Amino acid sequence: MADNTPVNGMITDSVTQANVKVLGDAPAMSMGAIFQSLAHSTGILYENAVSSQQQLQIAAQASTNQGVIQIYSVDTMAGAAATSKIGNSDVPNNMLALLSSLKAASPAVS
Numbered sequence: 197m198a199d200n201t202p203v204n205g206m207i208t209d210s211v212t213q214a215n216v217k218v219l220g221d222a223p224a225m226s227m228g229a230i231f232q233s234l235a236h237s238t239g240i241l242y243e244n245a246v247s248s249q250q251q252l253q254i255a256a257q258a259s260t261n262q263g264v265i266q267i268y269s270v271d272t273m274a275g276a277a278a279t280s281k282i283g284n285s286d287v288p289n290n291m292l293a294l295l296s297s298l299k300a301a302s303p304a305v306s
Contacts, residue, residue, distance in 0.1 A: 266273075282288065
């Protein structure tokens with residue numbers, strides 16, 4: 197029992213034992229909190245990894261689609277480039293002059 201105090205000795209013993217129990221449980225509680233924090237951090241790590249993989253898969257699919265679109269439009273792009281080159285040159289004027297000359301020389305050509 198505790199020393200003589202104005203409070204009953206059984207009460208002081210009970211409070212002392214409760215305080216000792218709290219101090220004894222503190223290391224286990226703190227380790228539990230650390231383990232719980234570690235598990236949570238690991239879960240977030242895996243969530244971020246999965247999200248990153250999903251984003252990379254979406255980017256890979258988009259780039260594949262763009263590549264296929266470019267493969268299918270090669271002849272169209274070549275035609276557009278050739279038309280642009282011809283439009284920027286003097287070939288249309290020469291062809292119009294040649295057609296005018298042919299019409300003037302031969303009335304049957306239309």
